[in-house]
Amino acid sequence: MNIHAKSVGAVRYVGSRQPRKEDGRLLTGRGQFTDDIRLPGMLHIAYVRSAAARGRIVSIDMDAAREMPGVHAIYTQADLAAVPVAMQTFFFTPIEAPVTLLADGRVACVGDPIAMVIADSRALAEDAASLVEVVIEEETPVVTIADAKTGPLVHPDRDDNISAEMGDEDTREAIQPLLDGCAHVVSTRIRHQRIAQSPMEGRACVASPEGAGEMTVWIGCQSPHLAARYIALVLGLPAEALRVIAKDVGGGFGLKNIPWREEVAVIVAAKLLGRPLKWIEDRFEALTASSHARDQDVSLTVGFDGEGHLQAAWCDYACNNGAWPMGEDANIAVHMFMWPAYKLPAYGFVTRGWYTNTMGLGAYRGPWAMESLVRETLLDKAARKIGIDPVELRRRNLVYLTDQPHTSTLGIPVTDITPGECLEKLVASIDLAAFRKEQVEARKQGRYLGIGIATYIEPTGAAGSMAPMTGETVHLRIEPTGKVVAMLSTHSQGHGTATTMAQVIAQQLGVAYEDVAVYEGDSAIGAFSPGAAGSRQGVIAGGATWRAAEMLADKVKVVAAHLSNASVEAITIQGGMVHVAGAPEMTRSLREIAEIAYGEPGRLPEGAATGLEAQYRYQPPPMTMTSAAHCCMVEVDAETGFVKILRWISSEDCGTVINPGVVEGQIAGGLAQAIGQVLLEDMPYDARGNPLAPTFKDYLMPAISDVPDFEYLHASTPSQTIGGMRGVGEGGCIIGPPTLVNAIADALSPFGEIEELVLPLTPARVLDVIEGRDISGTRAHLEGGASAAVEAVLPVEVAAPAAAGGIDGDWNMILKTPMGPQVMVAHFDTDGSAVSGYLEAPEGRQDFAGGTLSGRQVKFEMKVEKPMKITLKYDLLFDGDSMSGKCKMGMFGSAKVSGERA
């Protein structure tokens, strides 16, 4: 079946720049953002936050604040604990850090919420909050990744400051001989700064308890359905019927993937107080106390043969998770997606997340984007070292369509990617030779031009492999008035889903775009989906509406054929009119057909359902790949270090383009954020754990003067999904940073390499390269400041008693998988040095045999089928009634195991 050729209507809405349906209300001040909600009896919340990064709460004096007129309540964790809450990740797995809604006896970062003040107005709540006196016995904080390695424990009950760990140090020894045999070995190190996602509307929540049975929540989110499911789960499925509404949201970018501590606290407080409550985050809170992103330290070494062909690579990745991450994260996706677009025979890695006393890690557009930044900047460095053109180096290594199917080093099947084709299209559109000539001439005049090119692929539209990543449902109907209504679980924080979905429906149904109304942004309509997360809505909701509109058109045709005594094949729908081939006098409007379908069942075909409705839930392929190649040209001022972007061309393949205006808007927005990351944005911390960019005067957001005009090339190779779309929401923010860094590095090449990339590339850091000395003070800071403030804690030598009592019997065991910890019961039976037994989890039980016991060490293997065929290799060390070790999980690297005797 050719799913792309079947077009019902004559008007090609798909591919056209239809004006956005959202704009009418947003341009005239009639949007409905969370702060626009006002309810009778509603009170306002302000949080009291920690000014210390780490320490014990000695006292909280609330007397003066409580006495203020207009203050209704002040809650601390002792009060909120009346409602049990177990925070979860986006993947609906438990948060491992002991996170509570408000600080529970200790604070672990500046901005940690300690108390919530509830008052008649926001101003009064803020006044009262300033009167709450908190005494904290301050301790020296752990701020950087380097601190985390040697400093005290961020969470005293844990073994170390490693929040998550995958991969295997052992692979370093396996890869090293391969690197030793390479003609060229190139290394790079990137320190990516901490980013504040900074949607223009901060976080916001209104919770309204309606009697004992209902709770309505308005919240800044990326999916009302996901927010509703998350709130229900962390509250242990409360008795209230929970409805979440989010009509307009002022940007999300991953920050609003899940409700976090403050929003859940609003809901819990509303339950306790029985009043509607509102919390609107201010910008100071948004910058310093909303979850942050990135903050990584990555080293990559890659070997090439004499002709520049990739041979082997090894990567050491570390990510600062802060104190309370929205999910402990070693960012395994960085490694999964670093090489599938390239022919690389061997890859090894170790990847870790670290707890520190800083604000927690959250998601940000393309959370795994480091794979493209570190790979593409290293490739350009390699091209200069080997003496080969960077485009040619990529040509020799990219996986072109003719190379597919291909399987990546880590086992990811690649069947449908076009990074090489995007690159060829890009290169054909620019005159590289002319630029190089101009570059040479310019250098003679002391002007430094640079060109950067990068290629990448991106997994989009994921469904079916992770709990929250699902299909999409659309309920579509033609009203008795003839107008078309779609009920969707999509969500737009600027994505324009009401627009793009209406275009698909109008085209496939054969009606005017203006006659389609799309309702979304409410958990009471549609069905579960994660909304805007993982570049998925155009792909999956687009496919759902595409098919549902065809189903509804088929239904109209059956009714019309019956009424006209014609064959179904003779019926066409165009412009809202239903035509019968060869009988123009029998043309009816959709309204006439609808009135009959709803009101005169006797005139319908026998057995036909009344009304004109269709519902379809689309489950797409597990993953749909998007590819792109970008080119950027810059001029670097050698006197000031200032970077001016001259030109930027995007050559992307996002399959079927529903609305070029919307697609280009997504790319441009991502690229602006990329420019911010490379040149401007930074949320540094001082040695005491204070965030240093608490206003927009300190945290530099890209302005109109920082962003050039972007040019676009669309390849539009249809994907395997219904409609052929590919996701495009995150791409600009992934491929943008390496494209710009490569252009700057090219411009600076007469002066030398950017040996270690420390972002952002401020003018001072650019001058470091130009003048060959530490003008910015970055080196001095990195080498001097890392652990100066931290008392080193030596590892405690633990005596090693024999495995008293043997290992036979049941053990409660936890396996830390990339999707969160998995709890299971392990049973061991020993017979001399032979070990057998089983692992039992809620999903089922699996036996193993052939294991070995050597001293206190047990090794055994187990083959599993889900989520994919891999062999798990356990290596455990027993110590009395506890055990620990690791489990090698094929391409997913190693996961930590811990357990206690049951």
Add this chain to the structure above:
Amino acid sequence: MSEHRIELTVNGHRHAALVEARTSLGEFLREELGYTGTHLACEHGVCGACTVMVDGVAMRSCLMLAVQANGGAVTTVEGLAEPDGTLHPVQQALKDNFGLQCGFCTPGVAITMAAVTRENEGAGAGQIEKALTAAMSGHICRCTGYQGIRRAIRQLAGATT
């Protein structure tokens, strides 16, 4: 807190109210009068989302106190379009050019563009484009990368010459 009686017009409608001295114009417009089209995004005068016109001049309503608008004529984004719903040229230009996505910064962007096009009425296309672009450097948009805003500026510059 001291309270003051103020009178002003908003989008041509007369309002009188008692306000605390510390209440910002933006908060007053939103909370007391219900003009929720004005958005407060940074509340420290950098992002421009809260911009309204006071006596024809673009002002950051987070930095101006309500009492300072006493006797003034305020125009918010709700007051830009014609009573029959016809969009103001800046609104139309933003719509035509995908100049907005989430729409949170948009009210301030539209107000500033309206004020600047009015100040430059009759000027040449180059001057209008320059003035609008310069004014836009005082507005932060996190969604669009300013592409549609820049196209809207060119459309406005072309349309008014």
